[in-house]
Amino acid sequence: MAVESNQNIITINYPPDKTIMEFGPLGISLSVPQGSATLIKVNVNDKEYIKLVPDQEVECFSVLLSVGINRINITAIKEDKEVDKIAVNVFRRSDLSSEFIKPPVGYNINYFHEKDSWQCTGCHILKPGDSDRRSVNIAAFPSEILSAGAKAAARTSTCYSCHKALTSYPFVHGPAAVWSCLSCHEPGAKPEYAVKKPDTKICFSCHIKQKEDWYGKKYFHGPFTTEKCAICHNPHASENPFNLHKPTWDLCLSCHIDKGSGIHIVRNYLGISSKNHPTRGKPDPLRKGKELSCASCHDPHASDSAKFWRLNVGSGFELCTKCHTD
Numbered sequence: 001m002a003v004e005s006n007q008n009i010i011t012i013n014y015p016p017d018k019t020i021m022e023f024g025p026l027g028i029s030l031s032v033p034q035g036s037a038t039l040i041k042v043n044v045n046d047k048e049y050i051k052l053v054p055d056q057e058v059e060c061f062s063v064l065l066s067v068g069i070n071r072i073n074i075t076a077i078k079e080d081k082e083v084d085k086i087a088v089n090v091f092r093r094s095d096l097s098s099e100f101i102k103p104p105v106g107y108n109i110n111y112f113h114e115k116d117s118w119q120c121t122g123c124h125i126l127k128p129g130d131s132d133r134r135s136v137n138i139a140a141f142p143s144e145i146l147s148a149g150a151k152a153a154a155r156t157s158t159c160y161s162c163h164k165a166l167t168s169y170p171f172v173h174g175p176a177a178v179w180s181c182l183s184c185h186e187p188g189a190k191p192e193y194a195v196k197k198p199d200t201k202i203c204f205s206c207h208i209k210q211k212e213d214w215y216g217k218k219y220f221h222g223p224f225t226t227e228k229c230a231i232c233h234n235p236h237a238s239e240n241p242f243n244l245h246k247p248t249w250d251l252c253l254s255c256h257i258d259k260g261s262g263i264h265i266v267r268n269y270l271g272i273s274s275k276n277h278p279t280r281g282k283p284d285p286l287r288k289g290k291e292l293s294c295a296s297c298h299d300p301h302a303s304d305s306a307k308f309w310r311l312n313v314g315s316g317f318e319l320c321t322k323c324h325t326d
């Protein structure tokens with residue numbers, strides 16, 4: 001299909017080209033004058049992503065970004081002819097791959113809430129409400145969610161209408177599940193809704209038990225000492241248990257590439273340096289229903305052992321006996 005004529009039909013209200021994002025979901029808003037197009041096609045990195053029939057002046061949707069550069073191509077079609085084509089590039093950074101920690105030159109964070117959003121207020125409420133700061137009782141959480149209902153919380157949240165894609169994952173973090181966005185995001189902060197830094201300030205305001213437990217240990221894991229919990233955990237939701245950016249095994253391998261074989265486990269205890277020990281794909285004998293992983297033996301946060309063994313063991317040999325009782 002050839003572009004018939006470039007009529008500047010599509011205007012992208014958000015995001016600007018070369019925007020940096022941290023996590024998966026990205027909200028997109030377009031203006032498409034009524035009657036100017038019969039179909040809008042959205043491709044991300046050359047794969048067809050969404051097709052929509054424009055029926056109002058403003059069209060809104062979300063895409064889930066991959067790590068790295070996402071080339072988003074938007075095409076307006078009228079009566080089977082391409083009438084406009086526009087592209088926007090968005091970079092999703094990641095602390096877990098050296099390649100994508102730093103954005104390419106020319107990319108910037110574009111704070112949506114710092115700018116005038118009169119174009120949105122006709123259909124969306126931008127002023128936060130009381131329910132966006134709903135109190136979260138960590139001790140009673142599952143019952144709280146059952147009684148009050150995450151769906152009901154979503155309905156009363158002013159953030160939900162634009163940010164609903166944020167929780168569209170199998171594992172949703174407690175406060176995000178009940179749309180208590182303002183338990184971490186501060187209205188009036190600079191920039192608007194910025195989260196207090198470092199992460200531990202907000203994480204440990206609720207996870208008091210973990211704070212006491214971990215700070216009482218002798219050794220802290222490298223990434224834990226950065227106080228950026230979001231290196232490993234998505235504060236909103238993810239595909240993986242504990243809202244991790246990757247499944248545990250892959251997460252650890254992002255930084256400790258050579259440990260997957262498990263040779264490191266047995267080399268000093270069996271007197272042989274070439275034997276593998278499973279590190280996944282077997283049931284964890286100590287954690288019912290869970291697969292063996294690096295976290296079966298290591299605590300990713302803190303420990304009294306320099307090798308971050310969990311299970312309160314004083315030596316590697318004692319660790320072996322926890323699972324190998326014979």
Ligand code: HEC
Nearest residue numbers: 013027028029056058060061062119120122123161162165
């Ligand atoms: C003409 C009305 C209208 C205007 C103006 C409007 N929106 Fe929307 N928007 C909607 C509707 C309707 C939805 C769907 C809401 C729902 O399902 O709860 C929506 C949903 C969204 C979503 C979520 C999309 C998804 O599926 O995940 C985002 C993001 C969004 N809007 C951003 C914006 C932004 C940014 C602006 C201003 C530049 C804006 N909207 C202006 C009507 C509008």
Ligand code: HEC
Nearest residue numbers: 026027111112113120124125126128158159162181185193
């Ligand atoms: C009119 C739609 C809309 C509403 C309502 C809305 N947001 Fe946003 N927000 C966006 C868009 C668009 C972005 C940028 C793209 C993205 O993050 O998907 C954004 C980005 C953000 C960011 C990242 C920083 C920034 O400014 O870009 C935070 C934090 C945020 N929103 C929090 C909230 C909270 C909390 C609420 C509810 C009190 C809320 N938003 C309500 C549309 C909206």
Ligand code: HEC
Nearest residue numbers: 021022023024159163175176179180181183184195230235
């Ligand atoms: C447990 C704390 C916490 C809660 C609850 C939370 N956020 Fe966040 N959010 C963060 C952190 C941490 C970041 C990373 C950005 C930063 O560090 O400034 C972030 C970033 C964002 C961003 C930017 C996304 C990107 O890819 O750059 C948006 C949008 C956002 N939050 C919206 C929301 C909305 C809407 C809610 C309510 C469902 C919410 N957040 C609840 C902690 C939280």
Ligand code: HEC
Nearest residue numbers: 136137138141174175183199202203206229233235242243
């Ligand atoms: C407003 C209170 C609150 C804040 C702030 C908060 N959390 Fe949570 N968190 C919860 C609740 C509630 C749960 C669900 C109950 C549970 O499983 O312990 C939870 C669960 C979790 C879980 C999953 C626990 C499990 O056993 O499945 C992780 C991981 C987690 N939070 C990490 C974080 C991180 C990282 C931060 C900071 C970015 C943070 N939390 C900030 C309330 C909070």
Ligand code: HEC
Nearest residue numbers: 200203204207210223224228229231232233242248295300
């Ligand atoms: C190196 C990556 C990494 C960092 C950094 C990290 N975590 Fe975790 N976290 C994990 C993994 C992996 C698990 C799941 C362990 C398992 O399978 O038992 C976990 C589990 C958790 C849990 C639930 C289980 C528990 O032990 O209570 C909470 C809560 C939690 N993390 C909070 C935090 C907070 C708060 C921070 C920042 C102080 C943080 N994490 C930093 C990787 C990390």
Ligand code: HEC
Nearest residue numbers: 221222223231251252254255256294295298300306307308
């Ligand atoms: C973001 C990078 C990163 C991730 C992800 C990560 N680590 Fe680490 N880890 C480090 C750094 C940095 C150190 C400290 C430097 C060193 O001793 O190698 C460290 C140290 C360790 C040590 C002690 C090393 C020693 O020589 O005593 C163990 C054990 C360990 N990590 C296990 C894990 C496990 C298990 C996971 C997954 C749950 C994990 N790490 C995820 C960066 C990471």
Ligand code: HEC
Nearest residue numbers: 252253256259260264265268278279293294296297307316
């Ligand atoms: C069955 C228990 C077990 C599992 C599973 C396990 N480790 Fe280990 N790990 C150990 C022991 C024991 C040591 C100490 C080895 C030594 O003292 O020679 C260790 C040491 C380490 C060290 C310190 C460096 C070294 O070679 O001594 C790192 C880093 C590490 N493990 C990462 C991982 C990662 C990443 C995974 C998942 C792929 C993993 N471990 C899985 C038991 C385990």
Ligand code: HEC
Nearest residue numbers: 265266269276277278282283292296297316319320322323
């Ligand atoms: C968290 C539990 C756990 C710990 C701790 C543990 N193992 Fe294992 N180990 C396993 C599992 C699970 C298997 C696989 C059993 C199977 O195949 O059914 C295994 C298998 C083995 C095997 C047989 C490997 C093969 O190729 O067949 C040896 C040898 C072994 N472990 C030695 C050790 C030593 C030495 C230690 C201490 C440094 C240790 N294990 C610590 C869970 C553990």
